[in-house]
Amino acid sequence: NxxxxxxxxxxxxxxxxxxxxxCAQDMNHEYMSWYRQDPGMGLRLIHYSVGAGITDQGEVPNxxxxxxxxxxxxxxxxxxxxxxxxxxxxxxxxxLEADTQYFGPGTRLTVL
Amino acid sequence: xxxxxQIPAALSVPEGENLVLNCSFTDSAIYNLQWFRQDPGKGLTxxxxxxxxxxxxxxxxxxxxxxxSSGRSTLYIAASQPGDSATYLxxxxxxxxxxxxxxxxxxxxxxx
Numbered sequence: 001n002x003x004x005x006x007x008x009x010x011x012x013x014x015x016x017x018x019x020x021x022x023c024a025q026d027m028n029h030e031y032m033s034w035y036r037q038d039p040g041m042g043l044r045l046i047h048y049s050v051g052a053g054i055t056d057q058g059e060v061p062n063x064x065x066x067x068x069x070x071x072x073x074x075x076x077x078x079x080x081x082x083x084x085x086x087x088x089x090x091x092x093x094x095x096l097e098a099d100t101q102y103f104g105p106g107t108r109l110t111v112l
Numbered sequence: 113x114x115x116x117x118q119i120p121a122a123l124s125v126p127e128g129e130n131l132v133l134n135c136s137f138t139d140s141a142i143y144n145l146q147w148f149r150q151d152p153g154k155g156l157t158x159x160x161x162x163x164x165x166x167x168x169x170x171x172x173x174x175x176x177x178x179x180x181s182s183g184r185s186t187l188y189i190a191a192s193q194p195g196d197s198a199t200y201l202x203x204x205x206x207x208x209x210x211x212x213x214x215x216x217x218x219x220x221x222x223x224x
Contacts, residue, residue: 004155035212040216041216042213043156043201043212050210090156092156099144099146099205101212102158103148103156106153106154106155
């Protein structure tokens with residue numbers, strides 16, 4: 001039981017490049033979400049999903065896309081990276097029957 | 113818009129002390145409140161979850177209380193240990209547990 005896994009752990013991009021941050025969970029959780037954490041600010045919700053095929057926007061969705069084709073995976077796509085997207089990104093999952101959220105180890109992204 | 117504040121931002125105590133971390137939120141219409149622990153370079157670990165109908169939750173040396181009417185929660189750590197050194201984050205489940213609004217955290221250092 002690996003819990004919530006995220007890849008890569010570190011990534012450096014140039015402005016304008018695109019990439020996908022991967023998130024997977026093996027707990028059969030319906031709910032998955034992406035947060036970003038910036039210095040001096042709390043974690044902010046980017047996008048979330050309550051099941052395969054269902055996604056919705058959080059507080060800071062601009063510049064990011066998500067899709068949920070399976071229960072296990074919830075990738076986050078940066079379409080055209082900008083320096084403002086330099087951050088640490090966390091994926092989380094939870095069962096709809098229990099409220100505790102489980103977080104992955106994070107991806108540290110730097111956009112030059 | 114819900115805002116979550118944590119005071120103090122940093123706290124340094126000697127081993128063995130009992131301590132209290134504070135969390136306040138602006139909108140009392142919350143679904144639940146969670147306390148997380150974050151170690152440097154790591155993800156978040158859920159410590160305690162309090163439903164909006166509850167007043168407190170306990171786990172080992174940790175006790176979290178919730179006063180919705182005043183918009184406050186406290187995390188009490190008894191007999192602190194160096195292993196408790198970490199950043200503690202408070203998060204309010206706003207419109208349903210899916211959307212967490214985080215505070216900026218309290219960085220705790222427990223010295224031997």
